[in-house]
Amino acid sequence: MPEETQHQFDHARRAGFxxxxxxxxxxxxxxxxxxxxxxxxxxxxxxxxxxxxYEAVRQVMGDHVRFSNQRRFRAQAVRGGSKHRPQxxxxxxxxxxxxxxxxxxxxxxxxxxxxxxxxLKPVTEQIAERCLDAMERNGQPADLVDLYASPxxxxxxxxxxxxxxxxxxxxxxxxxxxxEQDRSRKDRAAAQAYTSGYLRALVKRQRKDPDEGFxxxxxxxxxxxxxxEELLGICGLMVLAGLDNVTGMISxxxxxxxxxxxxxxxxxxxPEKNVDRVVDELLRFLSVAHAPTPRTxxxxxxxAGQLVKAGEEIVCSIPMANRDPALGPDVDRFDxxxxxxxxxxxxxxIHHCIGAxxxxxxxxxxxxxxxxxxxxxxxxxxxADVPHKTNSIAYGLERLPVAW
Amino acid sequence: MVEVRVDPEICAASGMCKLLVPAVFDQSExxxxxxxxxxxxxxxxxxxxxxAALRCPAGAIAVHEMETDAS
Numbered sequence: 326m327p328e329e330t331q332h333q334f335d336h337a338r339r340a341g342f343x344x345x346x347x348x349x350x351x352x353x354x355x356x357x358x359x360x361x362x363x364x365x366x367x368x369x370x371x372x373x374x375x376x377x378x379y380e381a382v383r384q385v386m387g388d389h390v391r392f393s394n395q396r397r398f399r400a401q402a403v404r405g406g407s408k409h410r411p412q413x414x415x416x417x418x419x420x421x422x423x424x425x426x427x428x429x430x431x432x433x434x435x436x437x438x439x440x441x442x443x444x445l446k447p448v449t450e451q452i453a454e455r456c457l458d459a460m461e462r463n464g465q466p467a468d469l470v471d472l473y474a475s476p477x478x479x480x481x482x483x484x485x486x487x488x489x490x491x492x493x494x495x496x497x498x499x500x501x502x503x504x505e506q507d508r509s510r511k512d513r514a515a516a517q518a519y520t521s522g523y524l525r526a527l528v529k530r531q532r533k534d535p536d537e538g539f540x541x542x543x544x545x546x547x548x549x550x551x552x553x554e555e556l557l558g559i560c561g562l563m564v565l566a567g568l569d570n571v572t573g574m575i576s577x578x579x580x581x582x583x584x585x586x587x588x589x590x591x592x593x594x595x596p597e598k599n600v601d602r603v604v605d606e607l608l609r610f611l612s613v614a615h616a617p618t619p620r621t622x623x624x625x626x627x628x629a630g631q632l633v634k635a636g637e638e639i640v641c642s643i644p645m646a647n648r649d650p651a652l653g654p655d656v657d658r659f660d661x662x663x664x665x666x667x668x669x670x671x672x673x674x675i676h677h678c679i680g681a682x683x684x685x686x687x688x689x690x691x692x693x694x695x696x697x698x699x700x701x702x703x704x705x706x707x708x709a710d711v712p713h714k715t716n717s718i719a720y721g722l723e724r725l726p727v728a729w
Numbered sequence: 730m731v732e733v734r735v736d737p738e739i740c741a742a743s744g745m746c747k748l749l750v751p752a753v754f755d756q757s758e759x760x761x762x763x764x765x766x767x768x769x770x771x772x773x774x775x776x777x778x779x780x781a782a783l784r785c786p787a788g789a790i791a792v793h794e795m796e797t798d799a800s
Contacts, residue, residue, distance in 0.1 A: 346780035388789070432760030434742035594739045667783060675741050 331594070335641045336375060337615040339713065339720060342581060344644045345658060347376065352645055354359075355410060356381040356629035373619075374631075374639040379627040379649035379669070381704055382641040385620055386673040387429040388460070392620035392639065393422050394676065415560020419676055420620045426675065432547045433559065433679060436539050436710055442682045445484065451685055453694035470576045470726040477691055478571035481683075485561060485567070486524075487531065487538035487642040492559075500564060501568030506716065524560045528553055565718075566680060573714070573721025575691045580711060581607060581659055581724055582692070588661050596693055603661045604688045609668035610659045612644040613720040617672050644720075699729035730795040731775050733782075737762040742785040748783045750774060754790075763789055 353360050356378025361370035376382045382478075385392050418430055429621035435441070456476050460467045467473075473513075479497040488496055502508055502516035528540065532553065535541035540560065544553070551559075582589040582603075592603045619640045622633045633639065647668045648656045656666065671678035678684065696702065704711070705726035712723035733753065742761035754777035755764040757758060764766055775792075782790040 387786075408748060430742070431760050435757075435759060437744070438756045438758070438761045439744040439747045440758070442757065603734070665780070669786075671743070671786075673786045677741045677743045679742070682748060685748070 336640050337716070337720070338590075339644070341713075342577065342659070343648060344642065348642060351375060352377040355631070356632045357633075357639075358404065359631075372637055374628075374637060376628065376635055376639055376641045376727075377645040378629060379646045379652055379667075382646040382669065383673050384628055385639050385641055386617060386669070386676070388626075389426075389675050391623050391626050394420060394426075394618045394620060395621050398484035416555035416560050417515060417548055418679065423675070428520075428550075429555070429559070430489055430675075430679065432543065432550060435471070436542060437679050437683060439682045442686050443685065445481065446686055446690065448484055448676060449477070449481055449690045450694065452477055452484075453690055457694060457698045465728040466726045467728075469579060469727050470722055470725070473691070473695065474566075474572045474575035474579075474721075474725075475592075476574065477575060477687065478568050481571070481687055482564065485539045485683075486527065486563065487536055487540055488523075488527065492523070496520065497568075499570065502568070504717070513643045520564075521557075521561070524557055524564075525553075528560065532556075544618070547727045563680070566678065566685070569717065569721060570613050571687050573719045574607065574611060574688055576725045577611045577613065577720065577724045578604075578607045578688065578692060579695065579702075579727075580704075580722065581610065581710070584708055585659050588659055590602055591661055592692070593696060596696065598691055599661065600689050601685075602665060603666055603692065605668075606659060607687075607688070608659045608670035609647045609666055611720065612647045612668075612670050614643055614670065614672075615676075615718075615720060616640050617676060618667060624629070642674075642689050697717075699727075702727055702729050704728075730769060730772070731778065732795040733765060733768050733778055734791045734793065735765050736789045736791075737764070739765045739787050740789040745784050745786065746781040746790060749784065753778055754781065757791045762771050764790045767771060769795065 336348070338347055340346055354378065358375050358377065360373050360375060361372045363370045376385050377677055416429065418426060419427065420435075455471045460472050464473065480493065483493045499516040499519045503513050505513070527655065531540045531544055532548070535544040535548075541558075542555065543556070580594065588603070592599050619638050621638050622635050624635045626633050628639075647656065647670060650656055652666045652668075653663070671681040671684070705728040714721045716722060735754075737757070740762040742756065744756055744761065744793050746763055747756050752768075753765065753767045753770045755766050756762065770792045779792055
């Protein structure tokens with residue numbers, strides 16, 4: 326495995342639904358541990374901190390003054406002179422600090438309020454029903470990732486971005502190609518050129534003739550304050566954040582419920598009443614977003630009793646933080662009946678996921694519709710044969726064969 | 730009795746408070762930041778309001794004990 330990949334996904338190792346034994350052993354060393362990692366093959370190792378405790382992660386993510394999100398800052402501070410000089414991407418909120426972050430985020434937040442998201446609910450319900458119809462037509466066993474989780478997240482995202490029906494299939498397929506590590510570099514580059522070209526044309530079209538959707542609304546309200554590169558970055562971030570995380574949560578959530586029949590029974594006893602706490606506990610238990618943008622200390626800061634020096638980088642492990650024993654008893658148990666444990670599955674601080682309300686609505690809708698249609702849903706293969714993703718930006722399943 | 734205070738200036742507009750306690754918190758139509766609809770919520774909502782304050786990603790919600798006349 327190339328060293329860079331190794332570094333990038335070090336914090337993303339999993340065992341079943343939870344963090345890997347490696348990460349757990351690191352946690353046993355402390356809430357903040359230091360690793361020496363070469364930023365590029367052949368380069369001198371540099372210290373990378375891993376924040377693994379709930380409070381340590383909250384401190385780092387909650388302190389946007391002393392911990393910077395900017396890639397450029399990190400490149401200058403840590404790797405000055407190196408050829409590896411990542412740039413923040415225009416419009417990518419997670420790469421920005423104040424006040425740029427606030428300027429962009431304030432324009433976006435009205436589109437993601439709980440009230441606005443409610444308007445997408447009927448559409449999301451229709452999408453789920455259409456997927457279930459297709460599953461029934463195709464017969465069993467069926468792959469729930471391919472026929473349900475992925476099409477729901479894809480269609481809702483396209484609805485939000487204003488990608489017309491006829492274009493959706495190709496747009497989503499090409500997006501997937503970019504991420505498939507076993508596809509050739511050339512194919513991945515071509516797929517990436519297609520999706521970024523598509524989004525560029527979409528932004529141009531909306532600029533000329535803004536519609537009722539999210540991008541059109543942004544242009545109508547704040548058109549003069551955004552340049553096209555920023556709008557493109559915002560679309561790109563929504564694709565990045567809105568597809569694989571949601572697909573992963575839907576499919577892993579279904580598997581977790583099938584694997585915990587007592588918990589599923591609680592959901593089914595009164596679905597409308599219990600679904601929100603089921604969703605909340607699944608968000609904590611599964612923590613599909615492994616880590617936020619790495620932070621760089623702007624000055625010397627003490628975290629969990631350790632001195633983090635100015636310029637050093639910290640990666641925060643969300644799955645480990647959400648299973649910190651300090652949060653309560655039996656944190657490794659999926660238990661929808663307990664007093665809800667606090668968690669940071671959507672992050673913490675000013676970069677808290679802007680689409681959190683949308684994500685919760687999608688999950689709620691997906692779980693409810695699935696069990697309404699197939700109350701006897703079951704795995705079509707032994708649970709041990711369900712392939713989990715081992716090296717991806719968002720945790721999820723490769724396939725989930727089910728029958729009903 | 731508790732008194733709730735919010736600070737829209739530091740709010741990250743996550744909407745978590747409105748999802749948790751819609752009777753007490755709302756979101757501005759304009760910028761999604763927190764609005765308080767009931768600064769002195771009924772006793773049965775106190776626990777939920779404290780949870781909302783704890784869960785607020787920006788620390789924009791404060792819950793204070795309110796001095797009340799003995800009754």
